[in-house]
Amino acid sequence: MNYTLPKNFPENGLGDEVAFELISRIVRDKSANLGSAVSFAHMDPPPPKVAIETTRLNAQYNQNLLHPDLSPFATEAESIVIDWIADAFQMRNGHMCAGSTIANLTALWAAREHGAKSIVCSADAHLSVAKSAHILGLPCKKVATDKNGKMDVQALPDLSNAALVLTAGTTGRGAIDPLSGWHLEASKWVHVDAAWAGPLRLSRYRALLDGIESADSVAISAHKWLFQPKDSAICLFKAAESERSVSFSGSYLATPNVGVQGSRGAAGITLLATFLAMGQAGLDQKLHQCIKVAEQVAIGLDEFETTELCCMPQTGVFNWRPVFGVTEQLVQDLKGVSSKVMIEGQPWMRNVAANPHADAKKILNRIKTIVSRL
Ligand SMILES: Cc1ncc(COP(=O)(O)O)c(C=O)c1O
Structure with missing residues (x-):
């Protein structure tokens, strides 16, 4: 998307509508989609x-x-x-x-x-x-x-x-x-x-x-x-x-x-x-959904021959890595899906179950495809 922001505080304003339209287009373009089916890397959920x-x-x-x-x-x-x-x-x-x-x-x-x-x-x-x-x-x-x-x-x-x-x-x-x-x-x-x-x-x-x-x-x-x-x-x-x-x-x-x-x-x-x-039942269901997806992805990565699991998720957070180790390319290719974390001085990948709309199958496919390509 093409946009130009002024270098300095402008002398004259654009007006509320034009400024909002400009900023909202940039925000949409340059923000992670936390509710996407493969968003599973950080502790930031999509709000309801x-x-x-x-x-x-x-x-x-x-x-x-x-x-x-x-x-x-x-x-x-x-x-x-x-x-x-x-x-x-x-x-x-x-x-x-x-x-x-x-x-x-x-x-x-x-x-x-x-x-x-x-x-x-x-x-x-x-x-x-x-x-x-x-x-x-x-x-x-x-x-x-x-x-x-x-x-x-x-x-x-x-x-x-x-x-x-x-x-x-x-x-x-x-x-x-x-x-x-x-x-x-x-x-x-x-x-x-x-x-x-x-x-x-x-x-x-x-x-x-x-x-x-x-x-x-x-x-x-x-x-x-x-x-x-x-x-x-x-x-x-x-x-x-x-x-x-x-x-x-x-x-x-x-x-x-x-x-x-x-x-x-x-x-x-x-x-x-x-x-x-949400009521208590709705909150419980959202948390359960997040935890289920984490477990499904973790089990899938444990069973996949090219990745190893650090340990099963304890609270929806788990760590894994390819058997050949964590590379910068892997970290780049999996942005938003998984992130890198150091555990006891060793690099691992981390997944966090913050997104109730995440899809275990899609996340597993994305990770397996990227790991297999490297
Ligand atoms: C265990 C723990 N404590 C504290 C914090 C800091 O919380 P906040 O980012 O809300 O300031 C975090 C953030 O990730 C966390 O994971």
Whole structure:
């Protein structure tokens, strides 16, 4: 598609319609189609229609959660969805934020306010954990994982002054760290980074997250497996005072500003509309569909003589590679279908079950054709 964008901020505008037409053509041309039958590479789902339409409505009303008097329904909607979700995790309260990077930072900030002097996580924890430690001025210690990517709890140091971060659905392998055991009792604070797999707690797979109810805080990305547009995530706390410790009052505010962000949009309205549209059964069905496709593709690649599987999907994420290894050509040819990930220093391909419209047969055919051609 041919288009020319001005090099500098133009003196005169094009007008709303022409500018929108131009930009929407470029966006359509230069964005991945997350709902395509072979889109299975990243943690970014295609949002359902109700979420897209509600986001448009939110943009129109432009509510600010910082000021409940400006956003009475946005405030109410967020508190409804937080209640529904917190209940499944046996958490007391929480708030929405722009992503799990921020939810992790917020939770670890609360941990520091409650006396944690260091952060301990597994080698496979998301980079936002080390980033949070850096921002908070706390040392971050990483412990080894077992062969399936779960934290090796035998390798844990003394946790008496530490915030222990357990991951429910690691970014690279989808592993769930042990969510119960002595290490939870031994820690000053337990945070579960459930950015990816947290929504399974609202589905038939809820038992996979048993033990999460003992955590002090939980992070969940709604823009991953709750099928929300960005920027949508949730930070949950076990105790009301934890959230208070990350709240600040200001002379121009009627209520304290909770968490890291200041002004926040009405992501809770979009999530509420999505929950109302899908119901628990609809969400369960979408997650089940994603997990089924991951299993079918993984089994197909395990049976194919030219590829090997690292391990079966644990939470819809799995890794495989051709027997001749991962090449740059393979990575290029499979863009959007699979992506490259390093596991214990070795390159593997990664598939992520974020797209309920993915078609296992089409994905397998695409991968097999490309691998066979190399
Ligand atoms: C396990 C895990 N934690 C945290 C994050 C960060 O979440 P976000 O991208 O919502 O900031 C990710 C993102 O992929 C993740 O996989």
